[in-house]
Structure formats: C-alpha cells, structure tokens
Amino acid sequence: MLSVKDIQSVYFIGIGGIGMSALARYFNALGKTVSGYDKTPTPLTQQLEAEGIAIHFEENLTLIPQRPDLVVYTPAVPKQHAELLYYQQQEVPVLKRSEVLGIISNSSFNICIGGTHGKTTTTTMTAHVLRHTGYGCNAFLGGISVNYQTNFWSDPRNVAVIEADEYDRSFLRLHPDIAVISSMDPDHLDIYGTEKNLQDAFIEFSQKLKPQGLLFSKYGLPRSSELKAGKHFTYSLDNTNADIYAKDIRMQDGSYSFSVKLPDIELNDVALHMGGLHNVENALVAIAIAQQLGISPEKIKEAIAAFKGVKRRFEYVVKSSRMVFVDDYAHHPEELNALINGAKALFPDRVCTVIFQPHLYSRTHDLSSGFAKALNQADKVLLLPIYPARELPMEGVESALIANQMQAGKVQLIEKAALLNHIKETILNNKDQLHLLITAGAGDIDALVLPIAKLTEDHAG
CATH class of the missing domain: 3.40.1190.10 (Mur-like, catalytic domain)
Known part of the structure; x- marks a missing residue:
C-alpha cells in the first residue's frame, strides 16, 4: 500500500473543494510539492495559492506536472475530464480523496x-x-x-x-x-x-x-x-x-x-x-x-x-437591533427545519424571510415535500433556481416543484439578478418591522452573502 512517506509530489484535480483543500493543506504542511486544478478561482483557492500551492483554472495538459507521485481527484470531477483521463492512462497512482484519507488514517x-x-x-x-x-x-x-x-x-x-x-x-x-x-x-x-x-x-x-x-x-x-x-x-x-x-x-x-x-x-x-x-x-x-x-x-x-462557529453554519452575518442576518449551508429538509426552527426560537419577534437555493436536481426531486414543509415555517420564502453542481437537468424538476407544495402566498420564485433589489424594496425599506433574514443552500448562494450584508448596513442600525 502507498504510504505518505513515499509521496513527495501531489496533484489535485478539483483542489478548491472543501475536503480536497484540507488534504492539499495536509501535504503542503508536510513539505510535499502540491499543485492542482479547479474550474474557477474562489477565496479558498486564493488562500491555497497564498500558502504556496500552484493552481491553474483551465483543463490543459500543458499546465500539469507530468509525473507526480500521487494524483488525487474528487468524484465531483466529470469522468471525461482531460487531466483525469491523462493520468489514468499513465503509471501514476490516481486515487479518490476518500482513498487518500484512508491511507492517512491507517496509522x-x-x-x-x-x-x-x-x-x-x-x-x-x-x-x-x-x-x-x-x-x-x-x-x-x-x-x-x-x-x-x-x-x-x-x-x-x-x-x-x-x-x-x-x-x-x-x-x-x-x-x-x-x-x-x-x-x-x-x-x-x-x-x-x-x-x-x-x-x-x-x-x-x-x-x-x-x-x-x-x-x-x-x-x-x-x-x-x-x-x-x-x-x-x-x-x-x-x-x-x-x-x-x-x-x-x-x-x-x-x-x-x-x-x-x-x-x-x-x-x-x-x-x-x-x-x-x-x-x-x-x-x-x-x-x-x-x-x-x-x-x-x-x-x-x-x-x-x-468556539466561534463554522463559516456558513448558523453564521451571524449581521446582528443588530433591527436586522439579524444568518447564513447557513443547509441543503437537506432536516437541516432547513433545524435552522429555521432554531432561528425563530431565538428571535421570535422578528419577521423571518428565508432565501433558499435548492442543491441538485436529484435531491430536489427526492425531497421536495420535505423542503416545502420546512420552508413553510418561515414568514416569507424567496426560492432561487436549483444549483445543479455535478448534475444535468431532470425533466420537470425545478424550484417550482417545492413552491407548488407550499402555503399559498408565502413563497416567491426569484432569479439571483433580481434578489438584491427585492430585498431592498420589500424588506429593508420596511422600517416598522424587526427582521430575521436567512440565506441557505450548498450551491453558490454564498456569493450573495457579502452583497446582502453590504446592502443591509445602511438599514441595520
């Protein structure tokens, strides 16, 4: 079995994932040569680069190391990814993230x-x-x-x-x-x-x-x-x-x-x-x-x-007399239920608005009724389009599948481009109410957190 001491250079395909980046940091801390690919730059990949890890963002065989001791990939990477296919055809160990964690945890x-x-x-x-x-x-x-x-x-x-x-x-x-x-x-x-x-x-x-x-x-x-x-x-x-x-x-x-x-x-x-x-x-x-x-x-x-918490796990983004803004990774009905129920128990006198981005067509299809039940606890729900991640669209599966099972008048389907203006006009301009605003989802909804926070600054006092 491959052991950590045998590895001097590691290449990661999908290095920006939360689990993959932890492994990259592990090998980097051991003084190994670490590099990787990801689809798009993110704050996390920027941090990895600042820590001395070389990363590129295009599927390009001329940019990859030719003979690393180990290649690590995530199942979220498509099977036809050019770099993955190249290494699978070479005499280089190509392992899933989980297999590498297994090697590390063996001792x-x-x-x-x-x-x-x-x-x-x-x-x-x-x-x-x-x-x-x-x-x-x-x-x-x-x-x-x-x-x-x-x-x-x-x-x-x-x-x-x-x-x-x-x-x-x-x-x-x-x-x-x-x-x-x-x-x-x-x-x-x-x-x-x-x-x-x-x-x-x-x-x-x-x-x-x-x-x-x-x-x-x-x-x-x-x-x-x-x-x-x-x-x-x-x-x-x-x-x-x-x-x-x-x-x-x-x-x-x-x-x-x-x-x-x-x-x-x-x-x-x-x-x-x-x-x-x-x-x-x-x-x-x-x-x-x-x-x-x-x-x-x-x-x-x-x-x-x-303990100060975990980013995007019941994270207080804004907490003031008029506005409490909580961001959370919740992407399963039970998580949403706990999030909304917990937030409303802590702040019972505030109007609760939840902005939810469903994650995966398959999960939305399988658990739509559970999502609807959990979201019905909120006073108002803004439903973004489904974030597909690794999946292709499924016929008949969209955010409306959840909305159609919710209480009439409680939910509104909305595009990301229209969200900030909607928050400003219907929530922040209502100065007679105390607000509890929640963003939830495992997709790219996190990119909206800072813009929403900035928008609320003038209204949060």
Whole structure:
C-alpha cells in the first residue's frame, strides 16, 4: 500500500473543494510539492495559492506536472475530464480523496464524525476543543473554522479528527477509534438508490471501528441495534433516555447556557455562543469525546465558550437591533427545519424571510415535500433556481416543484439578478418591522452573502 512517506509530489484535480483543500493543506504542511486544478478561482483557492500551492483554472495538459507521485481527484470531477483521463492512462497512482484519507488514517488514532447532517459543525467543535485545551490533533474539516480561518491544521500528536463523508461511500475507507453517527436521513439517493442502502452504509461505517472502539450515535436512529462498537453511547438534545443529554437550556441574545449529563459526570453552566438548538446537541458530542479522552471539565467548558462557529453554519452575518442576518449551508429538509426552527426560537419577534437555493436536481426531486414543509415555517420564502453542481437537468424538476407544495402566498420564485433589489424594496425599506433574514443552500448562494450584508448596513442600525 502507498504510504505518505513515499509521496513527495501531489496533484489535485478539483483542489478548491472543501475536503480536497484540507488534504492539499495536509501535504503542503508536510513539505510535499502540491499543485492542482479547479474550474474557477474562489477565496479558498486564493488562500491555497497564498500558502504556496500552484493552481491553474483551465483543463490543459500543458499546465500539469507530468509525473507526480500521487494524483488525487474528487468524484465531483466529470469522468471525461482531460487531466483525469491523462493520468489514468499513465503509471501514476490516481486515487479518490476518500482513498487518500484512508491511507492517512491507517496509522493514527482517529475520531471520525459522520451523519447526513450535523457532521461539519460537530467535527469542527471537536477539533477546536482538542486544540483549544492543548490536547492537540490533526483536523480534516468539511467547513472553515471561524476561530482559525481554515479547514485543516496539524499537530505533533498522532490524533486525527476527520469529517466522515457518506457521499460516494467515502467514509468506509476510514479507520476510526472513535466514531459519531449524528443522523441517517435519506440523502444522496443518486448514489444509494434507497434509504435502506444508505442506512446499510452507516451500519458498515460503525463496523469499521477498531475492536475496542467507541461509538456515539444520536438517540432514536433507525436500526440503532445494528450499529456495532466495543462501547456505545447515545446522545440527545433533551431525551433523558439517552446516555448523554442537555439540561436546563437557557437562551439569551442568540447564545445558550446549559448543563450536560454524561455517563459518569455532569457539567454545569456550559456556554455556547452559536445559534440553533441543533448546535447545542452537536456540542454534546464534542464535550463527550473530550471527556472520554481525559480532558478536564473546566478546560472543556472554556473551549466550548470560546468556539466561534463554522463559516456558513448558523453564521451571524449581521446582528443588530433591527436586522439579524444568518447564513447557513443547509441543503437537506432536516437541516432547513433545524435552522429555521432554531432561528425563530431565538428571535421570535422578528419577521423571518428565508432565501433558499435548492442543491441538485436529484435531491430536489427526492425531497421536495420535505423542503416545502420546512420552508413553510418561515414568514416569507424567496426560492432561487436549483444549483445543479455535478448534475444535468431532470425533466420537470425545478424550484417550482417545492413552491407548488407550499402555503399559498408565502413563497416567491426569484432569479439571483433580481434578489438584491427585492430585498431592498420589500424588506429593508420596511422600517416598522424587526427582521430575521436567512440565506441557505450548498450551491453558490454564498456569493450573495457579502452583497446582502453590504446592502443591509445602511438599514441595520
């Protein structure tokens, strides 16, 4: 098997992806020669270039290294990509991102955090707690930590905190000592076909645990009796039948304080300065993992209080007396439900407007009724066109599929080009109301966040 020490040069096809860029930063930190391709420049690729990684943005065989020791690609890259095809025809190892993570995790103590949603925040919280307390870890994150402005960091301690991605069955390549399963709701059915097949994959993920491995799973998951681990704890926001749960939850100005019931200890007066009760639940896992690793309760509490969140995970973009603007990556009905429900609970006196960009034709087709139900919680919804990502259009599948299942008069279909003017005229010019504005989606809606924020500055006082 290829080992990290055998690799001196690495080329990434799709280097700007959140998971791919973490791997690129890993090899760069080891002093390897790292370069890559991506379709378009982004703030993340600009950061990678500033860190010394050469990147080009055209599919061009004259720009690629001829004989790298390893080529890494993401399944999001088309199979007919010229650079990918070239390397597949050469005697060069060409591996998926997940396979490389498997190689890296083969020789470390691994905390692997999976679930159809919740995994990015939980992974980032866990890695932050280990870093902030001085325990130390290598972190491979699926989002940008606000505390450290990166999705990767290294540490001399041979412990890795890894976001375990179920897409393309990637997480089955990992070698967990501690595993988390936060959810198994139907998603990626273009890969799995059925909800049962998805659940089968999570059950197989639990079986990847080392013999004395420790599993944390959300209480009440379907088929939880089939999950296998040397030691197994369940967790829940507030269900006292779980092994781990929160008590005495109090909300104030977008933050929470609560107590945590663990199997053999209780932590009181924990503070989390991040919105959404689902993030209190995510924090329970990070706290429980840290406690199992022997980190002191006081250090854990200090770390949670210092956690600033993850970019695009219940991120406060604007927070003022008149306007609260939250941006979130939510792209599954359960995520949207938690986001909207959590935001409205924190800010019950504000008019809630959600701007949602559906992600993938297949997901919209499979889960349209769930999206409609979640979005109906808002006072008003602006639906952008579907972001296709890797997919070609599907006949009859567009954002109207969601809108047609929503309450009449609540939803409006809108193009991106018309959005800013609509926000100005119908929301910001209404000075008699307190506003809660939410942008949500996993596509390119993030490019609208800064323009919306700038637009609100004159109206936010």
